[in-house]
Amino acid sequence: MPSYTLHYFNHRGRAEICRMLFAAAGVQYNDRRIEGSVWKDMRSKMPCCMMPILEVDSRYQIPQSMSISRYLAREFGFHGKNNMEMARIDYISDCFYDIMDDYMRMYQDNNGRMMVS
Numbered sequence: 001m002p003s004y005t006l007h008y009f010n011h012r013g014r015a016e017i018c019r020m021l022f023a024a025a026g027v028q029y030n031d032r033r034i035e036g037s038v039w040k041d042m043r044s045k046m047p048c049c050m051m052p053i054l055e056v057d058s059r060y061q062i063p064q065s066m067s068i069s070r071y072l073a074r075e076f077g078f079h080g081k082n083n084m085e086m087a088r089i090d091y092i093s094d095c096f097y098d099i100m101d102d103y104m105r106m107y108q109d110n111n112g113r114m115m116v117s
Contacts, residue, residue, distance in 0.1 A: 001027070002056050002057045002075075003030075003056070003057055003058065004022070004027070004028075004029035004030065004054060004055070004056060005029065005030040005032055005054070005055040005058075006018055006019065006022075006029055006030070006031055006032065006052060006053075006055075006068075007032045007034060007046075007051055007052060007053040007054075007055065008032075008033065008034065008051050008052040008053075009033065009034055009035075009036070009039070009051065010033035010034065010035055013104070014051075014052055014065040014100070015051070015065060017065065017069050017093075017096070018052060018054065018065065018068050018069055018072060019031065021069060021076060021078065022072070024078070025072075025076035025077075027076065034051065039051075046061075046063070047061050048063045048064065050063065050064075051063075052064075052065050052068060053068075054068040054071070054072070065097070066093070066094075066097060069093060070090075070093070073089070
């Protein structure tokens with residue numbers, strides 16, 4: 001079994017579905033919660049300069065919450081048994097992320113910065 005480290009801010013958000021997948025699969029992982037002051041120094045070293053990032057076996061870094069979720073779903077056997085099941089799971093996942101994007105916009109100011117921490 002690979003070792004996993006999930007890097008994300010010290011709150012719920014785009015990494016929460018990844019955390020739920022780990023819990024549903026009963027798979028241990030390192031949940032690395034990053035504070036804003038530390039993030040400023042880390043940002044330029046991360047793929048795409050954003051989080052979440054999933055580190056696999058301390059060798060591979062997977063950016064983007066949707067990519068991480070789909071990777072984990074495939075790894076843990078949650079991504080369907082055939083193409084039709086996979087398409088339906090992708091559709092539901094995409095709807096979830098659309099809703100989450102709208103929800104997160106409620107907490108941004110006119111410049112796109114988060115108003116609450």
